[in-house]
Amino acid sequence: MAGKHSKSLFDFKKSAYAAPKSCKPSVFSTISPPFKVILLAFVLVLVATTILITAFFMQSSSHDDILSDAKATFYSGDSSATLKLLAQQNPDIKGWLKIDGTNIDCAVCQAKDNKYYMEHNQLREESRHGALFLQNNDIIDRANDDKNIVIYGNNMQDSTMFGTLKEYRKLNFYKSNPYIELYYDDQAETYAVFSVMLISSMEDDGGRLYKPYKSYFTDDDDFNAWLEETRIRSIINTTINVENGDDILTLVTTADDFNGARLVVMAKQIDELDTELNVYGASFNPKPKYPKIWYTTKGYEYPY
Secondary structure, three states, X not given: OHHHHHHHOOOOOOOOOOOOOOOOOOOHHHOOHHHHHHHHHHHHHHHHHHHHHHHHHHHHHHHHHHHHHHHHHHOOOOHHHHHHHHHHHOOOEEEEEEOOOOOOEEEEEOOOOOOHHHXXXXXXXXXXXXXXXXXXXXXXXXXXXXXXXXXXXXXXXXXXXXXXXXXXXXXXXXXXXXXXXXXXXXXXXXXXXXXEEEEEOOOEOXXXXXXXXXXXXXXXXXXXXXXXXXXXXXXXXXXXXXXXXXXXXXXXXXXXXXXXXXXXXXXXXXXXXXXXXXXXXXXXXXXXXXXXXXXXXXXXXXXX
């Protein structure tokens, strides 16, 4: 028996001929007390790290399952009906966002507190992944005549949520994937990306905080001044024409360029007949306008 054999290796019977016990001290007893404390601390850290890593991957696996189940539900029938099924799981689910060429293909939630879905998934469970969420004062169907609705998401290293939104910093990617799809109620809308920029979440540019998520414009001059900022700040010079009155969709996530950096992707709604827009004339902006902190971080003089 395996158990008996294992025991016999260590459970010696007393014998008249047994060798005398060694008087040599154990290796552990020769270690100084300070080093014992250090060794114990190391072991505790190792155990804690193992537990955290295990929990990290378990949560990632669980999150992937939640996203997969939601996609299976959403694509099981008409989007209007399947969104209602998802809303039965969580009434905060307001729509669905999809971008070809990325992992962005998931539900959009909305809470009174914008921070809530940074720390909770679409089932309202605590999660480091969070969920995509609509800005709390926006209405997804623009019933309040909101011309610019904003969706936020965490920039996850495992490429979930808005972890692949940074692909729009690549010109070839933009040319291949210029469209964003938004579904809600019985609506299926298509948007064309017209600006990709880095902004700061903190005041800069001489104490002024640029707000790409501005929703209301007093007149054409007000809109055009705002639009000009989106143009000169865009990493890519696009060929998409935008006018006052167009419905705009803004996607926002964090970036690693500097403390408080945010990556912003802006798109305007287009008709289905306009989905053959010529995006191949797009080019890199050789000198996009960055926040003041970007220049300071790199040791450059702020040129504006």
